[in-house]
Amino acid sequence: MIRELTCIVCPKGCQLRVELCGKEIKSITGHTCRRGEEYAKTECTAPRRTLTTTAPVEGGGVVPVKTDATVPKELLFECMELVNKAYVPADAEVGYIVIENILGTGANVVTTRNVKI
Amino acid sequence: MSSCIKKDLVIIGGGPAGMSAAVAAYDAGVRDLIILERESSLGGILKQCIHNGFGLHRFKEELTGPEYAYRYEVQVRERNIPFKTGTMVLDVSSDKIVTAMNSEDGIFTIEAKTIILAMGCRERPKGALNIAGKRPAGIFTAGTAQKFVNMNGYMPGNKVVILGSGDIGLIMARRMTLEGAKVEAVCELMPYSGGLARNIEQCLNDFGIPLMLSHTVVEIHGKDRVTGVTIAKVDENRKPIPESRKYIECDTLLLSVGLLPENELTKAAGISLDRITNGAVVDQNRQTEIEGVYACGNVLHVHDLVDFVSEEAEIAGKAAAEYINGKRGGECDVKLVTDGKVRYTVPQKISSADENVTVYFRVADVYRDIRIIVRDGENVLINKKKIKVAPGEMETVTVTPEMIRGMNGNTLSFSIENA
Numbered sequence: 305m306i307r308e309l310t311c312i313v314c315p316k317g318c319q320l321r322v323e324l325c326g327k328e329i330k331s332i333t334g335h336t337c338r339r340g341e342e343y344a345k346t347e348c349t350a351p352r353r354t355l356t357t358t359a360p361v362e363g364g365g366v367v368p369v370k371t372d373a374t375v376p377k378e379l380l381f382e383c384m385e386l387v388n389k390a391y392v393p394a395d396a397e398v399g400y401i402v403i404e405n406i407l408g409t410g411a412n413v414v415t416t417r418n419v420k421i
Numbered sequence: 422m423s424s425c426i427k428k429d430l431v432i433i434g435g436g437p438a439g440m441s442a443a444v445a446a447y448d449a450g451v452r453d454l455i456i457l458e459r460e461s462s463l464g465g466i467l468k469q470c471i472h473n474g475f476g477l478h479r480f481k482e483e484l485t486g487p488e489y490a491y492r493y494e495v496q497v498r499e500r501n502i503p504f505k506t507g508t509m510v511l512d513v514s515s516d517k518i519v520t521a522m523n524s525e526d527g528i529f530t531i532e533a534k535t536i537i538l539a540m541g542c543r544e545r546p547k548g549a550l551n552i553a554g555k556r557p558a559g560i561f562t563a564g565t566a567q568k569f570v571n572m573n574g575y576m577p578g579n580k581v582v583i584l585g586s587g588d589i590g591l592i593m594a595r596r597m598t599l600e601g602a603k604v605e606a607v608c609e610l611m612p613y614s615g616g617l618a619r620n621i622e623q624c625l626n627d628f629g630i631p632l633m634l635s636h637t638v639v640e641i642h643g644k645d646r647v648t649g650v651t652i653a654k655v656d657e658n659r660k661p662i663p664e665s666r667k668y669i670e671c672d673t674l675l676l677s678v679g680l681l682p683e684n685e686l687t688k689a690a691g692i693s694l695d696r697i698t699n700g701a702v703v704d705q706n707r708q709t710e711i712e713g714v715y716a717c718g719n720v721l722h723v724h725d726l727v728d729f730v731s732e733e734a735e736i737a738g739k740a741a742a743e744y745i746n747g748k749r750g751g752e753c754d755v756k757l758v759t760d761g762k763v764r765y766t767v768p769q770k771i772s773s774a775d776e777n778v779t780v781y782f783r784v785a786d787v788y789r790d791i792r793i794i795v796r797d798g799e800n801v802l803i804n805k806k807k808i809k810v811a812p813g814e815m816e817t818v819t820v821t822p823e824m825i826r827g828m829n830g831n832t833l834s835f836s837i838e839n840a
Contacts, residue, residue, distance in 0.1 A: 310622040317618030356472045366574035368471035417487035421462045
């Protein structure tokens with residue numbers, strides 16, 4: 305089976321072709337870098353995404369956050385639920401860990417700016 | 422601060438372009454400078470672009486918008502470059518007098534030796550679209566919705582249709598979905614998306630959101646609040662086909678239908694604009710037709726990647742520093758013209774043969790297996806093969822000093838030709 309993918313690693317958006325035999329990858333073509341090749345592999349076995357969203361701040365408002373590594377794609381909505389229930393202190397700075405190792409994925413949810421600007 | 426003060430460099434706008442220009446000018450020796458920013462903090466539109474994908478060229482890593490902005494804000498602060506936030510520039514005159522106001526200083530004027538215009542762009546509003554129907558609540562530009570969700574923590578609606586498949590629209594389709602809304606469809610008038618392929622993949626396909634190419638919204642329903650929209654397929658002349666009309670129930674319509682450089686101040690200064698870019702006509706230093714006035718970033722032409730905004734702003738910042746030190750250009754006068762398939766170039770003219778000039782341009786349509794040709798009269802100077810070019814992706818070619826010096830005429834013509 306041939307699976308066609310659009311690489312999401314960078315804005316180039318290379319068109320990838322992955323030749324699959326069941327779950328086994330026979331060949332990958334169309335990528336122009338090593339990260340693209342890696343993406344094709346994980347996308348065909350266990351797709352992962354970086355989550356970017358906002359978390360509530362104590363006393364009101366929101367602050368932007370991200371997962372500092374990718375998480376399994378199917379866990380995005382579960383992660384969202386946890387992040388929306390978390391609270392970030394009003395004096396937190398950029399990089400503050402809001403949730404450590406979210407859902408055992410190995411990724412931390414961290415703030416991407418100081419709460420106070 | 423009521424009397425007129427003097428500055429070597431005034432930078433209008435504290436977004437990515439303004440900050441990068443300020444840092445480059447400072448590093449080239451300018452000390453008497455100031456950034457004027459309308460909003461309450463530096464960072465510009467990046468503050469609300471909380472998704473990742475910024476900085477791959479600049480920093481070789483993937484940053485979110487706020488992180489990218491913060492890196493430049495740190496550079497501004499480390500250098501103690503002065504900036505005033507909450508400050509609205511009201512006027513720029515052709516003799517480089519900047520009039521601005523804020524709640525602390527009132528109205529004040531600055532006599533500037535050089536000015537860098539870095540005001541960015543704004544979204545094309547609904548009024549520009551002529552969609553039939555009433556004017557209920559629930560219609561937002563994608564960027565406004567982005568600000569509500571990402572900065573204020575408010576959700577603008579629950580069932581959403583998005584018109585326009587520019588990157589902001591795609592990003593908001595994912596964002597609204599993650600926050601629990603149902604995005605029914607993204608309609609795109611053109612037969613291709615103006616957004617990046619990766620965003621179609623990770624923002625629409627990941628969540629099963631349909632992208633309806635060659636479709637538009639022909640009617641908005643609802644009196645107090647949007648209750649639905651009627652969409653229709655369009656023919657090759659972009660005219661809606663009546664038989665294809667289809668009703669979609671929704672409470673929110675987001676518009677992602679293009680960006681317009683914000684050039685009111687540029688026009689006030691009497692600087693003429695390029696009809697295609699809606700930004701100033703500039704030379705390789707990003708100098709406008711007024712000596713010592715530069716433009717960079719989205720106010721000059723709308724960019725796909727902030728990395729290129731920073732790059733362009735550095736060119737303007739360095740050039741302003743050289744001008745302050747007495748350097749004047751103008752040893753040559755080469756005009757860059759296009760064939761229509763190449764819609765525009767930036768810069769539009771080259772006035773010096775000192776250094777390589779990277780020429781940025783966009784094409785009018787999707788073309789496959791083509792060559793990008795640059796000619797001086799009949800002479801082909803650049804012949805670059807490309808598998809595919811698209812309007813959503815800015816292209817570049819490099820014009821060398823040797824090419825400029827060897828020219829017979831004074832016009833470089835850019836065209837797209839079959840390979």
